[in-house]
Amino acid sequence: MKQTLPLLLSIAVCALPAQAAAQTPNYPDKPIRILVPFTPGGSTDILARMIGQKLQEAWGQQVIADNRPGANGVVAADIAAKANPDGHTLMFVAIGHAINPLLQKNLPYDADKAFTAVSLTAILPQMLALNPKVNAANLRDLLAMAKGPKPVNYATGGIGSSQHLATELLAHMAKVKMNHIPYKGGNQGLLDVIAGHVDFTITTALTVVPHVQAKRVRALAVSTAKRLDVAPDVPTMAEAGVPGYESVAWYGMVAPAGIPPNVLDKLAAETVRATHSADMKAALIKQGAIPVGNTPKEFTSFIRNERAKYAKVIQEAGIKAE
Numbered sequence: 001m002k003q004t005l006p007l008l009l010s011i012a013v014c015a016l017p018a019q020a021a022a023q024t025p026n027y028p029d030k031p032i033r034i035l036v037p038f039t040p041g042g043s044t045d046i047l048a049r050m051i052g053q054k055l056q057e058a059w060g061q062q063v064i065a066d067n068r069p070g071a072n073g074v075v076a077a078d079i080a081a082k083a084n085p086d087g088h089t090l091m092f093v094a095i096g097h098a099i100n101p102l103l104q105k106n107l108p109y110d111a112d113k114a115f116t117a118v119s120l121t122a123i124l125p126q127m128l129a130l131n132p133k134v135n136a137a138n139l140r141d142l143l144a145m146a147k148g149p150k151p152v153n154y155a156t157g158g159i160g161s162s163q164h165l166a167t168e169l170l171a172h173m174a175k176v177k178m179n180h181i182p183y184k185g186g187n188q189g190l191l192d193v194i195a196g197h198v199d200f201t202i203t204t205a206l207t208v209v210p211h212v213q214a215k216r217v218r219a220l221a222v223s224t225a226k227r228l229d230v231a232p233d234v235p236t237m238a239e240a241g242v243p244g245y246e247s248v249a250w251y252g253m254v255a256p257a258g259i260p261p262n263v264l265d266k267l268a269a270e271t272v273r274a275t276h277s278a279d280m281k282a283a284l285i286k287q288g289a290i291p292v293g294n295t296p297k298e299f300t301s302f303i304r305n306e307r308a309k310y311a312k313v314i315q316e317a318g319i320k321a322e
Contacts (some may be wrong), residue, residue, distance in 0.1 A: 156183065
């Protein structure tokens with residue numbers, strides 16, 4: 001016993017620094033890296049940098065946006081999943097984070113266990129933009145056309161994008177088939193709708209509204225459950241003939257699994273505070289986004305619900321990652 005007790009005390013004393021480090025009471029005590037799964041300049045990158053700037057101002061630690069595009073977010077997610085879960089490596093995510101497990105069978109991480117949700121930052125309403133020469137006065141007409149002999153073509157920013165999922169959800173709920181024309185991100189799909197090469201696209205409302213006002217496209221419906229202030233005359237999908245429809249682009253923050261609870265609480269609280277600050281809200285609205293800023297528990301539930309919403313759609317449409 002005389003030999004055992006000192007040994008146990010020695011082990012306990014050695015364990016104290018590790019336990020204290022796990023709690024990281026002085027978080028953050030070094031620069032923070034936010035992994036961004038897409039190239040600079042897009043909505044995900046812009047919003048990640050907005051949040052990063054707010055965290056930097058609040059904590060006095062440098063926050064670095066690290067763009068790691070590839071495989072619809074999988075490249076960045078793999079790095080995040082394997083990072084030290086001390087709160088100094090984070091990841092800003094979009095809808096691909098929720099649906100990649102449905103598109104790709106052999107992910108290099110367990111999507112259900114590798115991450116901890118922090119907060120949903122914002123949602124982006126989308127709008128169905130139709131080429132004016134297409135002979136459809138409303139959404140019901142367009143869906144009726146899709147049941148006819150001539151294919152109806154739609155453009156998106158790529159397979160698995162929010163545009164793609166929003167349109168396939170529409171087709172699924174309306175029980176129609178439409179022809180997908182994927183583009184490599186950006187607004188080229190919308191430009192081709194304007195040019196008459198493609199019939200329609202569902203993309204962010206802020207992008208569509210100026211073209212509606214210039215009469216380059218016609219807006220048939222918005223993807224949200226409620227009408228938008230920027231386009232009060234445009235009906236929701238539900239009002240236009242597809243009851244229960246709702247689909248939005250969204251953005252939020254996650255961390256590697258195992259992040260200490262006190263660090264998660266501090267990070268989530270500051271992220272929510274940043275999201276609801278006056279200048280951040282104004283900047284989000286300018287980007288066409290609706291600020292959210294919810295809790296880790298709420299964001300976890302949101303991600304699960306998004307995956308469940310699109311699981312049957314992806315299966316029936318046979319959508320697979322590029």
